[in-house]
């Protein structure tokens with residue numbers, strides 16, 4: 001079964017192709033992992049997942065989605081994350097971290113929030129009105145992503161994932177619905193993707209070449225005039241320098257909910273893989289090992305992420321392997337789980 005085949009890219013070797021995607025737990029009041037986080041991530045490592053990508057982690061305090069997000073804007077945030085990395089490694093999984101700036105969707109306490117343009121995400125009063133970012137703001141954010149990547153390296157992470165999806169700051173720049181700038185960061189697809197390239201370059205200056213760098217994107221805004229999968233593939237073609245894997249999601253730039261059904265984003269991952277010649281991760285309502293096999297067997301993506309399924313069932317990878325007759329080593333301590 002392909003699901004349990006290894007995957008390697010740069011110096012990263014995964015024992016299988018099942019990924020836990022980033023999922024905010026909104027449980028870090030001091031911006032560092034709590035006991036809950038250690039248990040939560042280690043449970044999935046014990047359950048046999050190949051790669052865990054830690055939840056959206058703010059590169060700046062005003063870049064958080066909520067007051068309870070993890071953060072990496074200070075050096076004292078490194079040791080608690082280094083502890084998490086070691087604990088997950090000790091249980092046999094690899095671990096990455098998603099670096100994020102929420103932009104106009106900052107729901108944390110902040111004096112001033114900002115985005116590509118002075119356009120609120122919604123008119124329900126959920127978010128402050130954002131300021132249009134100045135060139136100094138842009139440089140500040142780029143530096144913050146780079147510094148956070150340096151801290152992620154010190155913490156020992158195997159992967160950094162840049163969050164360019166779900167209507168957060170980089171995604172806001174990529175979409176013409178949230179970016180109406182008149183300068184070199186707005187207008188053409190090439191201009192809208194400029195900040196992404198600058199952030200990637202900044203991150204790469206602190207994140208060594210031998211370590212893979214992932215990017216998560218929203219391949220569709222599901223709205224007229226917004227990003228389409230074909231348009232995203234075009235933007236990526238000129239923005240992939242320094243990036244190794246694209247994690248393909250959708251939605252979040254506007255309050256329009258994605259039309260969901262099992263595997264609703266797989267075709268986007270497939271298109272980007274084929275058009276851009278880049279390994280992709282498929283994600284979105286994938287909840288059976290048969291779906292994972294279909295995606296990998298038909299080369300529609302290289303890795304498959306299961307979010308809510310892994311929340312429900314941390315032992316999905318080991319249990320499904322057993323059900324399918326694939327012999328995998330269980331944690332030594334659990335050897336008697338199947339004895340009479």
Ligand SMILES: Cc1cc2nc3c(=O)[nH]c(=O)nc-3n(C[C@H](O)[C@H](O)[C@H](O)COP(=O)(O)O)c2cc1C
Nearest residue numbers: 021022023024055056249283284285286306307308
């Ligand atoms: C509780 C929860 C928190 C999430 N937080 C994040 C996040 O921090 N970053 C991100 O890119 N996506 C986030 N997502 C989206 C998931 O990574 C995933 O793309 C989505 O749940 C669809 O996959 P699934 O149907 O397998 O759950 C979150 C989803 C859930 C359910």
